[in-house]
Amino acid sequence: MANDVWVYIEHKEGAVTPMSFELLGIGKTLAADLGSNVCAFVIGDGIDGIAKEAIAYGASKVFAVEGATYKTFLPDAYSKAASFLLDKYKPEVALFRATSQGTDIAAATAGQLGFGLCTDSIGIKVEGGQVKLTRAAFGGNYTVTVVNEKAKPQITTVRPKSFAMPEKNDANQGEVVKEAFTVADADLHSKVLEFVKAATTVNLVEADIIVSGGRGVGKPEGFELLKQLADVLGGAVGASRAAVDSGWIPYEHQVGQTGKTVKPKIYIACGISGAIQHLAGMRTSDCIVAINKDPDAPIFKAATFGIVGDYTQVVPKLIEKFKSKLNK
Amino acid sequence: MKIVVCIKQVPDTEAEIKWDIPKGTLKRDAMEATITNPFDEFAIEEALLTRENYDGDIIAISMGPEKANDVLRNALALTVNEVHRLTDDAFAGSDTYATAYVLASAIKKIGDVDVVFCGKQSTDGNTGVVGAMLASILGFSQLTYVSKIRSIDAGAKKIVVERAIEGGVEVVEAKLPAVVSVIKGINEPRLPNLMGIRKASKIAIPEWNAGDLGVDTGKVGSAGASTKVVEIAVPPPRGAGEILKGELEDIANTLTDKLIDLKVIK
Numbered sequence: 234m235a236n237d238v239w240v241y242i243e244h245k246e247g248a249v250t251p252m253s254f255e256l257l258g259i260g261k262t263l264a265a266d267l268g269s270n271v272c273a274f275v276i277g278d279g280i281d282g283i284a285k286e287a288i289a290y291g292a293s294k295v296f297a298v299e300g301a302t303y304k305t306f307l308p309d310a311y312s313k314a315a316s317f318l319l320d321k322y323k324p325e326v327a328l329f330r331a332t333s334q335g336t337d338i339a340a341a342t343a344g345q346l347g348f349g350l351c352t353d354s355i356g357i358k359v360e361g362g363q364v365k366l367t368r369a370a371f372g373g374n375y376t377v378t379v380v381n382e383k384a385k386p387q388i389t390t391v392r393p394k395s396f397a398m399p400e401k402n403d404a405n406q407g408e409v410v411k412e413a414f415t416v417a418d419a420d421l422h423s424k425v426l427e428f429v430k431a432a433t434t435v436n437l438v439e440a441d442i443i444v445s446g447g448r449g450v451g452k453p454e455g456f457e458l459l460k461q462l463a464d465v466l467g468g469a470v471g472a473s474r475a476a477v478d479s480g481w482i483p484y485e486h487q488v489g490q491t492g493k494t495v496k497p498k499i500y501i502a503c504g505i506s507g508a509i510q511h512l513a514g515m516r517t518s519d520c521i522v523a524i525n526k527d528p529d530a531p532i533f534k535a536a537t538f539g540i541v542g543d544y545t546q547v548v549p550k551l552i553e554k555f556k557s558k559l560n561k
Numbered sequence: 562m563k564i565v566v567c568i569k570q571v572p573d574t575e576a577e578i579k580w581d582i583p584k585g586t587l588k589r590d591a592m593e594a595t596i597t598n599p600f601d602e603f604a605i606e607e608a609l610l611t612r613e614n615y616d617g618d619i620i621a622i623s624m625g626p627e628k629a630n631d632v633l634r635n636a637l638a639l640t641v642n643e644v645h646r647l648t649d650d651a652f653a654g655s656d657t658y659a660t661a662y663v664l665a666s667a668i669k670k671i672g673d674v675d676v677v678f679c680g681k682q683s684t685d686g687n688t689g690v691v692g693a694m695l696a697s698i699l700g701f702s703q704l705t706y707v708s709k710i711r712s713i714d715a716g717a718k719k720i721v722v723e724r725a726i727e728g729g730v731e732v733v734e735a736k737l738p739a740v741v742s743v744i745k746g747i748n749e750p751r752l753p754n755l756m757g758i759r760k761a762s763k764i765a766i767p768e769w770n771a772g773d774l775g776v777d778t779g780k781v782g783s784a785g786a787s788t789k790v791v792e793i794a795v796p797p798p799r800g801a802g803e804i805l806k807g808e809l810e811d812i813a814n815t816l817t818d819k820l821i822d823l824k825v826i827k
Contacts, residue, residue, distance in 0.1 A: 308693065308703045333706055333726040340657075340690035344697030347780075349656035349788040352688045365791070371572075371685060378792035422702035423735035426721070430729040438727065441825055466826050484746035485725060490684055491599055491745050498825040516799070520823060522816065523802070536802035538819060540812055550813040558817055559826065 236325040238264040239296070239386065241315070242275040242287055243334045246305055249283055251398065252439055254290040256328045256391055258399035259357055261291050266359035267325060272296060274327075276314045278304040281409070288407035291399045295409045296322065302416055305425050306334055310416045312341030317414045320346065324386045326364055328357075331390035332438060339390050348384035353494065354391045355517060373516045374509065392517075393438050394496045437488065442468030442499045443518075445488055447511070448475035449504020449525060449544065456482050458548050459503060465555045471495065473511045489514035503544040507532025524548070562617030562715045565671060566608040566678045567664055567695070568601040568636060570629040571685040586654050586783070586790070597632040600680025603743045605636055606750040607710065608678045615713055617675070618642040622667050624652060624660060630766045637761035638753030649771040654783030657686075661694035663781055666774040668699060675715050677740045681706065692742030702739035708747055713737070 240260045242253050260271040273287035274296040284295040298314040315338055319327055327342075329335035331353045343350040355376075356367030366379045366389050381387040437443060444463040446456055456470060463470050471493075472486040488495055490510040500518035505511060507523070507530055515521070516535055523536035524544050533539045540547055555561070573594035581588050597605075608619045621636040623629045624647040633644040647667050655663065668674055677699075682689030696703035708725035711732070718737040723730050725744055753761070771778050779785055805812045820826060 308696075308705075312697060333724075336689060337693055337703065337705055340693035341697040341703055343658060343690070344661060344694035347658065349658040349786055350688075350690065351788055352657075352690055369796070370687060373796065376794050376796050377790045378794070379788050380791050381788045383787035422739075423704070423733050426732040426734050428729055428731050436727050484744075487745075498823065499820060520820070521799070521802075522820070533802060533804065535799050537799070538816055539802050539804040540816065541804065542809065542812075546809060547813070550809055551817060554813045554817040555821075555826075558821060 235323060236267050236269045237322075238267065238269060238271045239319070239322075239324040239327045240271065240273050240292065241327065241329045241335065241338065242273050242283055243330060243332065244275070244277060244283055247277060247279060247283070249286065251401075252330075252393065254287060255393070255396065255398050256330060257287065257290045257292055259391070259396035260328055261399060263326065263357060263359060263364065267362070267364075269325065270294065272324065274315070274318055276303050276311050284409045288405050289401050289403045291405065293407050295407060297409060297411050298414045299411060300415060302418070302421070307421060307423055307425070308337045308341050309422045311338050312345060313416055314414050315342045316345040318412060319386050321412070327386040327388050329388070329390045331392050335390050339388050343384075343388045346384070346388075348388065349381065350384075350388040350390070351379045351381060352390045354389045355395045357389070357391070369513075369517070373513045392494065392496055431485070437469050437471055437486070437493045437495050440469035440495070440497050442466045442501075443471045443488070443495060443497045443515075444468055444501045444503065445471030445473065445505060445515070446476050446482070446503045446544075447473035447505030448479070449506070450476055450481065451504070453481040455504075455545070458545065462501070462548050462552050462555075465552055465559070465561055466499075468497070468499070471500075471515075473505050473508075502532050502536070503548060505532055506530045507535060562611070562615050562675045562713070563671070563673055564608045564611055564617055564619045564676050564678065565668055565674050566601075566604050566619060566621045566636070566641065567691075568605065568621055568623045568632050569598040569680075569683050570595045570623065570625050570632045571598045571683055595628055595631065597635055598680055598683045598685075600682055600684070600743070600745065601632075602680075602750040603745060603747050604678040604680045605639055605641070606748045607741070607743050608641070609639065609751070610748060611676065611678075611710070611713065615715065617715075620645065620671055622647060622664065624648070624655075624663050633766050634761045634764070635753060637764055638757035639751065640757060644766055646766050646768050647774065648768050649776075649778075651771050651776075651778040651782045651784075654786055655781050656786035656788040657688050657690050657694060658787065659781040659785050661691050661698055663774065663776055664691070665695055665698040666776050667769060668695075670769070670774055675737050676713065676720070677701065677738070679740065679742045681742050681744050692740050696740035699738070699740070702735035702737070704733060704735055704739050704741045707741050707743045710741070
């Protein structure tokens with residue numbers, strides 16, 4: 234128990250997606266290397282369904298704090314409950330996804346426990362019984378490997394999609410341990426007044442396929458063409474800073490140093506030169522396709538496949554081919 | 562209203578990075594080209610807008626070696642009321658917690674603070690957690706990824722903000738004091754004017770050391786840091802890409818086949 238691996242299961246008012254459980258995969262590998270167990274922990278109001286799913290995805294035990302206070306994610310209430318659980322059971326490692334919720338709770342929990350934390354890990358391994366975390370620094374020009382010797386647990390956030398999804402088996406058995414922990418309403422710092430869903434859901438961090446545009450797209454209408462390709466592929470639309478700063482597309486689409494860091498399976502860069510600030514946000518994508526008029530554009534050095542050409546000609550052709558091959 | 566803004570000096574993105582390899586830290590003083598962390602420019606601007614809308618004083622703080630004076634001077638040129646550089650040999654090599662702890666100690670020393678602004682993350686360390694840790698250590702409201710401030714009521718000790726998170730915008734009401742970390746796009750940072758720059762160049766930057774801040778030196782710097790960098794590497798370059806050549810028809814055929822073969826497209 235003392236060297237168990239704990240995985241925080243994030244949810245939004247009780248709603249989960251398979252991605253909520255993704256870290257149980259790497260958690261299981263780490264636990265095997267440490268000779269321990271992978272456990273899930275969850276905070277919420279009514280978590281039995283989530284606990285059952287966590288077990289199906291491989292958690293041997295689920296630790297939970299429940300109560301009406303925890304219906305909606307509030308960083309102070311959730312991090313106090315998480316600190317209570319982690320301090321009581323002192324696992325070796327606690328993994329959180331590097332999403333807004335995962336980062337918020339991991340940071341506040343580490344603050345309460347008085348430890349530093351490693352964020353946005355892209356590699357985790359056990360060497361000589363020690364957990365080593367690898368992350369990108371300086372826009373991915375360097376990777377640094379970090380140990381967190383003094384902390385127990387070692388808290389880290391993990392870049393989404395960095396590790397394979399765990400397999401799901403509904404026949405798995407596991408124990409659910411519920412702990413009582415309350416935060417008085419008077420001690421709560423904040424409340425959520427409302428959530429305004431974005432008109433077009435831009436979830437770049439979770440997207441498997443991103444079609445992205447840069448300065449070379451040249452005009453706002455160019456992004457409509459990229460959106461058509463993204464729609465055929467079931468992907469999301471990204472953008473470089475140059476395109477966002479030109480006002481062609483809103484900031485929530487921006488990928489790069491001052492935007493989002495993404496790791497899709499396919500990243501199609503259209504009219505993006507490949508400045509290091511942009512590469513910082515997407516260079517760990519599995520497959521990068523670059524479409525650019527300039528054969529010397531640095532993006533081609535990072536690309537898996539490159540096409541030297543005008544996106545206004547290449548993209549419609551790709552849409553046509555995909556539509557016929559995918560029967561869409 | 563008393564407003565604090567936390568800012569950081571970072572290497573210019575294009576600059577050569579100089580590492581202190583044995584320590585796993587940056588040689589910040591040895592790097593010529595440094596800038597105000599781009600996200601912190603939005604934090605400074607939001608502090609200025611808050612002062613314009615609600616009155617008050619802005620105190621900018623930065624933890625770092627002498628070079629950090631440059632970013633504090635820039636803040637002074639932008640007319641913040643007061644600056645302090647937090648510096649001590651004991652601070653070198655601080656990790657996220659130690660940094661948040663030193664900043665929190667300065668905010669406690671300033672006292673009666675209503676709002677602390679910081680940028681979402683730095684462009685060098687990229688951790689993006691110091692703001693949240695700061696809130697947690699101080700017991701202030703933790704408001705991250707803030708894309709808009711709707712209102713601040715210092716009398717009723719209340720703030721309403723919009724947070725840009727996955728899938729939409731969350732509107733949150735929180736108690737003051739609060740730590741607000743802001744994202745790009747919340748405002749359009751202004752540039753300092755010539756008079757501001759000239760005035761700021763003559764002001765001596767006050768320093769606070771560990772003793773001034775009442776910081777426990779066992780909890781900061783390389784000695785206190787719980788996270789340690791044990792290896793710095795240049796990631797292997799991505800395999801040389803394949804440039805598809807020929808007629809567009811053929812290229813498009815080849816590429817779509819290759820992408821469909823990845824079995825990602827549903």
